[in-house]
Amino acid sequence: MVQQLLMALKELTMTNCKNIIEVFDLSVTFGRGHRAIEVVKEVNFHIKRGESYGLIGESGCGKSTILNALIGLISDYRGHFIFDGKEVLKKKNKTFLRRIQMVFQDPYASLHPRKMVHTVLSESLTIHGMDNQKERVHNVLDSVGLDASFLYRYPHELSGGQRQRIALARALIIEPEVLLLDEPTSALDVSVQAEILNLLKSLREEKQLTYLMVSHDLPVVAHICERIGIMHQGVILEELSNNNLRHLRAQHDYTKMFLKASIQPISYKEEEV
Numbered sequence: 001m002v003q004q005l006l007m008a009l010k011e012l013t014m015t016n017c018k019n020i021i022e023v024f025d026l027s028v029t030f031g032r033g034h035r036a037i038e039v040v041k042e043v044n045f046h047i048k049r050g051e052s053y054g055l056i057g058e059s060g061c062g063k064s065t066i067l068n069a070l071i072g073l074i075s076d077y078r079g080h081f082i083f084d085g086k087e088v089l090k091k092k093n094k095t096f097l098r099r100i101q102m103v104f105q106d107p108y109a110s111l112h113p114r115k116m117v118h119t120v121l122s123e124s125l126t127i128h129g130m131d132n133q134k135e136r137v138h139n140v141l142d143s144v145g146l147d148a149s150f151l152y153r154y155p156h157e158l159s160g161g162q163r164q165r166i167a168l169a170r171a172l173i174i175e176p177e178v179l180l181l182d183e184p185t186s187a188l189d190v191s192v193q194a195e196i197l198n199l200l201k202s203l204r205e206e207k208q209l210t211y212l213m214v215s216h217d218l219p220v221v222a223h224i225c226e227r228i229g230i231m232h233q234g235v236i237l238e239e240l241s242n243n244n245l246r247h248l249r250a251q252h253d254y255t256k257m258f259l260k261a262s263i264q265p266i267s268y269k270e271e272e273v
Contacts, residue, residue, distance in 0.1 A: 019082075020178060020210050021047040021070075026079035028065050039065050041234040042079070049177075052204060052211040054221040057231030057258070063214035064105075067180045070212075071102045084177075098128050101171035105183040107163035111155040117141075117166055118151040121173050128174050140173040143206070145199060161192035165199070172203070181213040185220055197223050218262035222246055230255045 028040040040062040047053040055063040068074045070081055072092035081088045088096060104110040111120060118137060125133045138148060144165040155163055164184065171179055184200070185193040197220065204211060215221050221228055228245050229236040230252070237252045244250070248259045 018048050019046045020049040020084050021053075021212065022080075022082035023066075023070070024080040024082070026066065026069065026077060026081070028062070028069055028074060028077045039234050040069070040077075043234075043236050045229055045236060045239070047210060047212060050208055050210055051227070052213065052225045054225035054228040055212070055214045055231055055236070056218065056221045056228055057216065059216055061231040062234040063231050064182050067102060067182050067212065067214055071100065071180055072097070094128065098174055099176055100178040100180065101174070101176040102180040102182065103164075103167050103171050103184050106187050107160055107167050108155075108187065110167050111163060111170075113155055116152050116154055120166065120170055124170055124174050130174060136173055140169045143172065143203065144169045159192075160188050161195060164188060164192075164196055168196075168199070168203070172207070175207075176209075178210045178212065181211055183215050183217075184213070186215065186217065193220070200224060218245075218259065230258065232258075 023043060023045050026040055026043040027038060029036050029038045031037055043062075043066060045053065045055075055066065057063055065074065069077045070088075072090075075090040077090070083096065083100065115123075121137045121140065122133050125136060130136065137151070141148065141150060146162065146165055146169070150158070150162070150166070155166075158166065164187075168184075181200070185196050188196060200211070201224065203209060211224065213221060213224055222242060222245055226242050227239055228242070229239050230250070231237070232254050237255055238250065240250060240255075245259070248256070250256045250259055
């Protein structure tokens with residue numbers, strides 16, 4: 001009996017070690033007193049190393065707030081965030097931010113308008129004390145499908161898709177293990193969305209990345225993520241595998257309604273990126 005318990009404990013420990021992200025009872029409240037609004041309510045989920053996990057729901061359901069709390073843009077939250085087996089403090093340090101990076105929704109607003117691309121990319125390397133900057137900058141540009149001619153351009157000289165590739169390059173240049181993706185294609189044209197999604201898939205395989213993506217767009221999440229949490233009014237109602245999502249197999253009434261309202265061909269053509 002004791003041996004069985006020890007084996008079960010060992011198996012549980014090994015399983016937990018595979019989780020690079022674990023979130024327990026995460027809650028976020030905006031405002032105080034009678035004006036307080038709880039926008040995230042005791043959310044729990046985990047992400048295995050190398051997995052792509054999605055949070056999907058209507059605008060205002062709290063999914064982007066979760067990302068902001070995890071990356072440190074919101075520090076006034078309750079609950080626990082475990083990263084690679086260790087609890088993360090609310091004030092994030094440089095070591096943590098070297099391992100986890102965020103790509104924001106709006107490529108037009110996320111890049112400094114007065115800084116050329118080479119400055120945007122090299123700044124991250126300088127902050128984290130990384131050498132061989134010229135080589136790293138050229139390599140990361142190549143990895144997102146851009147050549148060296150983009151180094152001396154300003155953001156206003158780039159298309160939306162090119163800006164999002166630069167935003168990806170900025171996140172990747174310090175070689176993180178995890179990317180938090182906040183609606184990374186919602187501000188782009190449909191044809192450009194497909195290019196960026198296929199790029200994200202190839203980068204994940206090439207660099208063995210872990211993704212946490214939030215979106216209101218069912219086809220986008222279905223294209224990228226193996227498991228998906230359905231959010232509504234600050235709560236994860238249920239989790240679905242990619243296969244169950246594609247076949248609209250859900251338990252909760254809201255999830256069924258949301259999926260039916262989102263029905264369209266859930267596929268993006270695989271193209272060279």
